[in-house]
Amino acid sequence: MAAPEGLFALEGRPTAQLIADQLREQIVQGMFRPGEQINESVLASQLSTSRGPVREALQRLCQEGILVSRRNRGVFVLELAMEDIREIYAVREAVESTAADALLDAGQEQVKDTCQALKAIISDMAKQVAVSDWQAIARLDMQFHTSFVAGAGNTRLIRIYKTLAAESRMCILNLAVAYPRIDVLVQEHQNLLDLLEAGHREELHKAITRHMETAVEDLTGTAEEVIP
Amino acid sequence: MAAPEGLFALEGRPTAQLIADQLREQIVQGMFRPGEQINESVLASQLSTSRGPVREALQRLCQEGILVSRRNRGVFVLELAMEDIREIYAVREAVESTAADALLDAGQEQVKDTCQALKAIISDMAKQVAVSDWQAIARLDMQFHTSFVAGAGNTRLIRIYKTLAAESRMCILNLAVAYPRIDVLVQEHQNLLDLLEAGHREELHKAITRHMETAVEDLTGTAEEVIP
DNA sequence: ACATCGCCTATTGTTGACAATCTACAGCCC
DNA sequence: GGGCTGTAGATTGTCAACAATAGGCGATGT
Secondary structure (H helix, E strand, C coil): CCCCCCCCCCCCCCHHHHHHHHHHHHHHCCCCCCCCEECHHHHHHHCCCCHHHHHHHHHHHHHHCCEEEECCCEEEECCCCHHHHHHHHHHHHHHHHHHHHHHHHHCHHHHHHHHHHHHHHHHHHHHHHHCCCHHHHHHHHHHHHHHHHHHCCCHHHHHHHHHHHHHHHHHHHHCCCCCCCHHHHHHHHHHHHHHHHHCCHHHHHHHHHHHHHHHHHHHHCCCCCCCC | CCCCCCCCCCCCCCHHHHHHHHHHHHHHCCCCCCCCEECHHHHHHHCCCCHHHHHHHHHHHHHHCCEEEECCCEEEECCCCHHHHHHHHHHHHHHHHHHHHHHHHHCHHHHHHHHHHHHHHHHHHHHHHHHCCHHHHHHHHHHHHHHHHHHCCCHHHHHHHHHHHHHHHHHHHHCCCCCCCHHHHHHHHHHHHHHHHHCCHHHHHHHHHHHHHHHHHHHHCCCCCCCC
8 A cells, every 4th residue: 555666656637737837848948939929729730739738738827927818819928027027026035035934934854855955956056057058047046946935835835936937037038138147146046045054034034135136136137236 | 099988898808717707706605615526517508608618717716726626537626724724824924015015115106095995995894794794704805905915016916816815715714714803803904904004014014914823823723712 | 192991811719529537336256 | 245357427638620709901982
């Protein structure tokens, strides 16, 4: 009756979820331009499936917010405005702050496990920074924050953050601003990790806030500092 | 070219959205028991439509989290555990706190408009309390908080909160604990409104936290006080 | 020349039928 | 009698055809 070793329970709901995940990955990687239309039929034939599951996947991404649907016109890739960036990062700050509190309240064990996962991600990130693989860096950046939130164990918080992470990747890639301060990127995440590990609650909150603020400034270009 | 008065733009996406809204309302009103299965076919015939739109609506509610889908088994009404209640209210606190900050930062005008809407809701709530219409009270309770969050104008925050509000109504009604402290219910919301109007940021945050904490205690019955 | 009206096409929205899958129950073997 | 296996029923998952709608484009009238 124990869990059979070496065997995986075959995925609960394959097709639509599979298509949605695949499509989301493509979108956040910028393989679809913002505002570009996504055709159900052609996608269905590309995936050798029917319009049904494709439609289901598209609707799912619409509800996540990375696609927008216009009645009888089709679905289009979300176009991000400055306001959207501010919204996304404001919510991210709220979610991560909440996750931080929950994590610190959950006990040392949970913090330790989370830190271990985060360390591995930072390590990978450093490698990708060395070879300047922006796609991978963006993915790991979001993976870091997603793992951070996941550490709190609040399923609703995790679900919410998944969407935010996808939108953030769209911000980063679509606006083509990329990471202007790549040299401090790993350092900033390491700082978050250190504060979490040390259990400095207030400092961690401040660091999260700063992290988000600087990200918004980088993305919107509204930083007050003047270019030399 | 101005907005035509007295005319409403016919809703962008009717059927599926319509079904979803209708169904969500029925669910949060407890017309479907937790764990109860929802059959696509019978629902389709009840609504005189096909399974397609119904399926779409159900999937939407699954993603919102008030239904759960088991592969090849069907969709079932979410069963809420104690842990879910804690999760929901933890996220609600985070969202409302964020909304409060955003609202106070947005300026006096926006705060005023929001307060006006909240006043009207409190007024309605007092009326329903007088006649002990629990359904209406729960609806207005959530409407208050939803309007509060909506006041901040962050579309993502609003979208997130919609789901939380629905889940909260399920908590309240399904657990049949209702409102044990109905006498102070209006007063508590009035207090939130007053603090918002006065712009007392810190006090407002504390009040929101208390509001959520007491709600969790009422719902989980883990209040330390012993029954006389 | 410009605005308006009507068709036309491309795409989604909807429908009913078909196939795959899961649970439950009954029969059978041990 | 207990446990396993095979079948039956029901329900979802998938599919291809049909209908409806929105926007584009050209004709037409002023």
